[in-house]
Amino acid sequence: MSRLESAIRRLEAQLACLNRAAGLIADIPGPILELGLGNGRTYDHLRTLMPTRRIIVFEREPMAHPDSMPPPEDLIEGDFRETIPGALMFTRSPAALIHADFGSGDKAATAALASWLAEAVKPLCKTHTLIVSDQPLPILGTTLLPLPQNVLEGRYQMQQMI
Ligand SMILES: C[S@@+](CC[C@H](N)C(=O)[O-])C[C@H]1O[C@@H](n2cnc3c(N)ncnc32)[C@H](O)[C@@H]1O
Structure with a gap:
């Protein structure tokens, strides 16, 4: 597979998983935590899908497209290893x-x-918190969810706190 094809599959996987996630959390209260802003594409998609939900973004070097920059009060700048421990202070409730x-x-x-993240995000979770990630995150107390159709196993991961 070429790098172009791989990049397209990755974006398709993100899109399908985030669309699925929006339905799954419809009745679950709490904010969305976006770990890694990058260009802001997935942040923009999440806020488009769920315009009334607070989305708090963690990023060490915020350099997103200007149209996809979170408001300052929802941007926690710094390395995850410094910002995730104690993040409940900002989020005020589990995700x-x-x-x-x-x-x-x-x-x-x-x-x-x-x-490291698999352990560090646990205080930000409660029963039914959904965790969608580009990497396998071995979080204790979750169950793996099936991926949307056409998303290859291993390309993205969806799990939910029991
Ligand atoms: C692949 S990009 C995210 C792309 C984003 N989902 C999008 O759609 O544009 C990964 C982001 O995670 C951030 N990141 C990686 N490791 C980090 C860390 N330890 N602390 C904070 N941010 C980190 C990088 O700076 C980068 O912006």
């Missing part, structure tokens, strides 16, 4: 949805961050 898209070309660093 309905955590979308974590933080993978980089550095496989070892990405795996180490995933393993």
